[in-house]
Amino acid sequence: MNGRYPIALHILTLLNKTKSELLSSDYIAGSININPALVRKEISNLRNHGFIASKEGKGGGYSIAKPGRQITLADIYNAVKEPHILGVAKNTPNPDCPIGKQINKNIEELYIDLDTSFIAKLGTMTLEDFSNKFV
Amino acid sequence: MNGRYPIALHILTLLNKTKSELLSSDYIAGSININPALVRKEISNLRNHGFIASKEGKGGGYSIAKPGRQITLADIYNAVKEPHILGVAKNTPNPDCPIGKQINKNIEELYIDLDTSFIAKLGTMTLEDFSNKFV
DNA sequence: CAATACTGTAATAAAATTAGTTACAATTTA
């Protein structure tokens, strides 16, 4: 997995903690210490999922679109997640081997099972819970 | 996550299904459809974890080192796992920002919690269970 | 004992992915 989840969590925590004003991509980038364009790119995705509201133009910026209690860490995971929880091999297994022939289907099933249980766990925690860890 | 987990699972399933003879890295590589040297490299790791026995020299190869029932999918995960279940951002958050200052500690805590529950789930399934999915 | 067929491991190269940068049109405010 790449670094998108922690970045998304950082952005959302900042916005959830800042209800009275808009934050610019520059400000957010300064807190995370990455490029503002990357922040805007990830926010673009999070906005499409309804977590963030944005305002263009001078004095514009970002704010949280709904209460942190209504955003679970599972929602965020679903918004940034990679296709497979335990990684994908890029090979094409040998169809003439009895194991090779069936492995992809069986791995697929396993992953669905794992992902379901992982999401159930993440679903018990909200952005508000996470935000409250900050003093 | 990279493709090591599915590769490891493929290797171990092959060996668990093949108790009477040794399999060579060439044969295993043929089933997975990757380079034999990569197979040997991953096996080197799995051997260090006690899952695989190897025999050098002509007629050598690999075999499972203990019954599939005694190897859980969590054991395999621990053998190949990446440091962080939800990915790591490579940035260094701004220490002058109250959120940036604390985010790494809080993400760390979250990950430990998630990893623990993920491993508990994986621990309920064994290599034997997985192997039995193959007809 | 020499030829063969393997493992074990390292070094290197190629490919793929991820992150960073730059640029600029569009939008809003003042």
Added chain:
DNA sequence: TAAATTGTAACTAATTTTATTACAGTATTG
């Protein structure tokens, strides 16, 4: 109209992953 900001795309750089090559070491077999 000037300034500040988002939205987005194109491109570049860095990193990570996978593949390849090579070869020393070790058993086996005729």
